[in-house]
Amino acid sequence: MLAALLANGPNSWVWWAWIPDHQHEIYAYLREHIALTAMAVVFGIIIALPLAILAARRRAIAAVVIPVVNAIYTIPSVALLALLLPTTGTGRVPAVIALTMYNLAILVRNTLEGLRGVPVDVLDAADGMGYTPRRRLVRVELPLALPAIVAGIRLATVSTIGLVTITFIVDQGGLGRFIQDGYQRDFHTPLVVGIVLSVALATFADLLLVRVERLVTPWRSRSDR
């Protein structure tokens, strides 16, 4: 068993010689993976933040937005990509649209939770100090909701990195291209490379975002986390 795992040849789990030979592909697919993830997370934030702010203001909006984003999240990614395909064709557009749609559920729910978690006394104090609603939102509510928002961004980023691999269906895929290649040729090495790099990327992104969280919430002590 161990011998089979450690063997080094075209039929072993990792054929080391394959890796330097495919450096360019590794870089290109990694870049594509990061680009798709970054676009989906950024677009997700741009759409989800206003939605969550509106939903926190009015229950009627929350009653519509939450079920809708949850329903989207329920739809399997293969189906969502397939539903987009006839309109958008293959390529980056359907991939980013689908990935962004999945992020909405995570980001809206977490942001809303963060905004609703702001203590009423704090809001009263801000009102008493003469803050306008907009100023209160920007200076008080959003900063206090920031930890929950960043937690949402972390979840969204890590799950997007996993999901990108499936966009091979629309001729994208990032590292998923290696996984699909490994499947089609019944060849272990690209599959293993795809998995390892994808998990490593997710871990790295998560650690990076923890760092960002500390930078943007300097008022929180270590014990609050």
Next chain:
Amino acid sequence: MHFWSFLVSVYHWLTAGDQWHGGDGVPHLLANHVRISISSLLVSAAIAIPIGAWLGHRGVGGTLAINIANVGRAIPIYALLVLAVQIFGITSPRGFGWTGSFVAFVPLVLLGIPPMLTNSYIGVREVGGELVDAARGMGLSEGEILRRVEIPVAMPLIMAGIRTAMVGIVATATLASFTGVDTLATPIYIGLNTNDNVAVFGGAVLVAVLAVVADLALAVVQRAVVSPGLRERRTRRQRVMVTVPPAA
């Protein structure tokens, strides 16, 4: 092709007679999809919930329970399916027992574990304190405390974990059609390979409907098994996203 006439062709595809019977028909594919999903969910729950609940009761292994969920999220699920194919081989891609294809069954069971393990751990863990002391004072044994107090009170969160797992499993069973397993997404797979957008879209509609129906069905189960006294708390809790399904 104009989008409306495209939708009309999809409608004709969905309602065509030969779509609804035979080995490639919707009922057969749907039955396989449902069978694979339910059998993996049951096995997955039978592994994850007792372990999570017991760890929560003892108050140990918290880091493990949380980290399993995080690692589970980072692993690309399609890779797990391909890995299963390369390890077990496709022995009978079109053959099905109760568990459906073994090749799909193993990854599906694995991916169902994290959300249910984490949620039952956190759910039982959070009961704690006075409630458990009261139960102990009444002379309940540790097993009884777990079964009759902690698990019922943790039920909202446990059910949320089951629903999360179910969403992930149904979605991944969809993806399994790309590794040669017959599921409701098989028309999507065939359509992509034959440039038949009508079949791709029609298959996607079927899969989306199945996923939403499966989630609604579990919502009904959730209402039935959660004590009415806990309802208000449930809606509060559910807003917190403890786990998200492994992406699929």
